[in-house]
Amino acid sequence: MDLEAAFQLVGEFGIHQKRMVTILILLQIYMACQSMLIVLVGAVPNYRIEKGSDLTSEDDLIKHVTFTEDISSIVTEWFLVKHQAYKVNLAGSLFFAGVLIGNVFFGPLSDRIGRRPVFLIGTFTNMTFAVGIALFAALGYYVRPWRSLATAANSPGVLFFLLCVTLPESPRWLYSQGLTEQAEQVLQDMASQNGKDRVVVKLKRCMDPGGPVFTGPGVLALVTHSILRWRTVVLMYVWYACSLVYYGLTMNGSESTGNRYFRVAMFGLVELPAYPLCMYFINKQWAGRRKSVASFLVFAGVSCLLTTWIPIHEGSWFDATTLALLGKLMVSAAFNIVYVYTSELYPTIIRNAGLGICSMSCRLGGILAPFVPSLRGVHQSMPFMAFALTGISAGCLGLILPETLNRPIAETLEELQNPPYQRILEKEVYLFEEDPSKHKVPE
Numbered sequence: 001m002d003l004e005a006a007f008q009l010v011g012e013f014g015i016h017q018k019r020m021v022t023i024l025i026l027l028q029i030y031m032a033c034q035s036m037l038i039v040l041v042g043a044v045p046n047y048r049i050e051k052g053s054d055l056t057s058e059d060d061l062i063k064h065v066t067f068t069e070d071i072s073s074i075v076t077e078w079f080l081v082k083h084q085a086y087k088v089n090l091a092g093s094l095f096f097a098g099v100l101i102g103n104v105f106f107g108p109l110s111d112r113i114g115r116r117p118v119f120l121i122g123t124f125t126n127m128t129f130a131v132g133i134a135l136f137a138a139l140g141y142y143v144r145p146w147r148s149l150a151t152a153a154n155s156p157g158v159l160f161f162l163l164c165v166t167l168p169e170s171p172r173w174l175y176s177q178g179l180t181e182q183a184e185q186v187l188q189d190m191a192s193q194n195g196k197d198r199v200v201v202k203l204k205r206c207m208d209p210g211g212p213v214f215t216g217p218g219v220l221a222l223v224t225h226s227i228l229r230w231r232t233v234v235l236m237y238v239w240y241a242c243s244l245v246y247y248g249l250t251m252n253g254s255e256s257t258g259n260r261y262f263r264v265a266m267f268g269l270v271e272l273p274a275y276p277l278c279m280y281f282i283n284k285q286w287a288g289r290r291k292s293v294a295s296f297l298v299f300a301g302v303s304c305l306l307t308t309w310i311p312i313h314e315g316s317w318f319d320a321t322t323l324a325l326l327g328k329l330m331v332s333a334a335f336n337i338v339y340v341y342t343s344e345l346y347p348t349i350i351r352n353a354g355l356g357i358c359s360m361s362c363r364l365g366g367i368l369a370p371f372v373p374s375l376r377g378v379h380q381s382m383p384f385m386a387f388a389l390t391g392i393s394a395g396c397l398g399l400i401l402p403e404t405l406n407r408p409i410a411e412t413l414e415e416l417q418n419p420p421y422q423r424i425l426e427k428e429v430y431l432f433e434e435d436p437s438k439h440k441v442p443e
Helices: 003-010 015-041 058-064 074-078 086-113 124-142 146-154 157-165 171-176 180-193 226-253 260-269 274-281 288-307 320-345 348-377 382-400
Strands: 047-049 065-067
Touching (some): 003 171, 003 180, 015 086, 015 157, 015 180, 015 226, 015 260, 058 065, 074 086, 086 348, 124 146, 124 260, 171 180, 171 348, 226 260, 226 288, 226 320, 260 320, 274 288, 274 320, 288 320, 288 382, 320 348, 320 382
Antiparallel strands (some): 047 065
């Protein structure tokens, strides 16, 4: 039998798969706490400076700066304000720099050693990242000392690492690598855990067992292959834009007026409507993956652009903060779709390398995001102007990518040469009337 028939036989979403999804959901919550840690640990309270003070050294800051808000953070402990404020942004950037290093090494590596050691999330579990941000805000509200908060947020990491060890290898990857027997064993274990002990999985042999050992294409194929090269360039910018706007809005939102913990929670919970929204649009023929990503990015950029014209009024239901939340909603939807869209644009044999490269570009956006709010020193509207230009340009650029809705997904690089896989312009879709060809008068 082929691979798709085998998945249907063993159970495509049985007890075994649900157990794996649960682990991934918990991991997403943990990662949300990690990525947002600097927002509360590095919170900048209100402060005043004595008139005529010369703040040229760290001792001057300690003597002449008085914090008027009672919070515990690295800012209040080490007086990281004025010329020392960059250290807070640098701390946030270093987290994404670490993730970037992981993407550089483990993205291509997972195409050679498998998906179990280094895996990527699916669509549904992204929703729990938003919940994780809100839970982190609640944790920060009850655990105020920054050292205790950092310890509470980091401690579950060891447990999640041990849980991830139990995840099986991807049968698709094993099969694409010519490891048919191992793919059969994983599928057989899935069937057993799903209560289908009598099922016997026997896959078609994808290569001659006596032939040479199969080695898949390396990451250089993303550069040397003509179709993948341009596809990768566009996707890298789209991922970069999603990350910059997403994390930038979240971190910038914590500096607005009102309760800090409530704002952080709101910038997490506002993502929840994005997921059913994008799941609806990406399966519609008139929208699909390509137009949905482009539209959400453009709308996010426009929302950010409008915030530069509307002032912040505390207590008002519609102000710049509302538009910023709308922008976060839009970019969250685009971010969620781009995971699915990118995985469909790359062949199975090199998909994880492509996702790794795109994710690397995404982390570059995350590295720069903590510094964007500091552009407020140039002009109050500069941070949102940067988000607006980035979102709108990425949305327009994404329109040159091919649509993947109801199209076959390539398994190998050779399949990309076939028209169904490389078509850039999709055929015309008739929304309000049937295809005119159906009304041709027969001769």
